[in-house]
Amino acid sequence: MAEQQQEGTFERAPKLYGKWDYQEAKVNDNCFVDYIAVSSTKSQVYLPHTAGRQAFSLQQIFFSKLNQNKKKSKKFLTLKIQKFSFPVNFVSAPSEQIINYWNNSLDFLVQYQVKRFRKALCPIVERLVGSMQFHGRNTGKKAKAINIVKNTFEIIHLLTGENPLKVLSQAIQKGGPREDSTKIGTGGVARRQAVDVSPLRRVNVAIFYMTRGARDKAFKSVRGIAECLADEIINTYKGNAQASACLRKKDEIEKVAKTNR
Numbered sequence: 001m002a003e004q005q006q007e008g009t010f011e012r013a014p015k016l017y018g019k020w021d022y023q024e025a026k027v028n029d030n031c032f033v034d035y036i037a038v039s040s041t042k043s044q045v046y047l048p049h050t051a052g053r054q055a056f057s058l059q060q061i062f063f064s065k066l067n068q069n070k071k072k073s074k075k076f077l078t079l080k081i082q083k084f085s086f087p088v089n090f091v092s093a094p095s096e097q098i099i100n101y102w103n104n105s106l107d108f109l110v111q112y113q114v115k116r117f118r119k120a121l122c123p124i125v126e127r128l129v130g131s132m133q134f135h136g137r138n139t140g141k142k143a144k145a146i147n148i149v150k151n152t153f154e155i156i157h158l159l160t161g162e163n164p165l166k167v168l169s170q171a172i173q174k175g176g177p178r179e180d181s182t183k184i185g186t187g188g189v190a191r192r193q194a195v196d197v198s199p200l201r202r203v204n205v206a207i208f209y210m211t212r213g214a215r216d217k218a219f220k221s222v223r224g225i226a227e228c229l230a231d232e233i234i235n236t237y238k239g240n241a242q243a244s245a246c247l248r249k250k251d252e253i254e255k256v257a258k259t260n261r
Contacts, residue, residue, distance in 0.1 A: 014045050025165035029173050031199040035120045038169050046123035048146045131211040151226035171236040175246040176202025179257040194257040213245025
């Protein structure tokens, strides 16, 4: 198998936590294609503990290390770089071929809030991790949030037998409200008017309400946060509004919007 692959290419596709394949997670609704980043080809992927989100030239890493100490062999450097992520075969790779390599030292350079709509490029799993860092006492504890999401995905796989990335993607598509109401006018002449919700806000709201529902269920409970989050995602994925806080909030928002049409 390795002989059939071209030199200078990845031997296998990156997988979330080394288990879950990104190719199985598909976005069925066309309006979410550009806003749910689960494709390993169209958008960046999220590899916890091994990768940031900045594209980096693997040739630059290799030759910079080679120039630092010319006594080290190519074989040693190959094994050393392989430890960071998944095995990479770049022996005698042409210099003009660029391989994207994600380095964990560049993690802090990505600022998705600097420009409008840039957060749509953020991997959807990382957005879930970021939403798990509410409230104040959990702010900045990203490693803890990553482990929570990892345990959540394990539970989802055990309960459903499906790829957790697929379940999460479908749950987000079903959890966002399609219609909302906004305030028009000022003072005594103000009234509420029903409006359509943009795809990006539907994604934002779905992630927020799923994580908030899981947090509320786990508060002062014997159940762990990972188990509560897994149940919330699964119930949203299956469309069980009675057990899903996200779907209940969605129905409430759409009901209010319907009365203000």
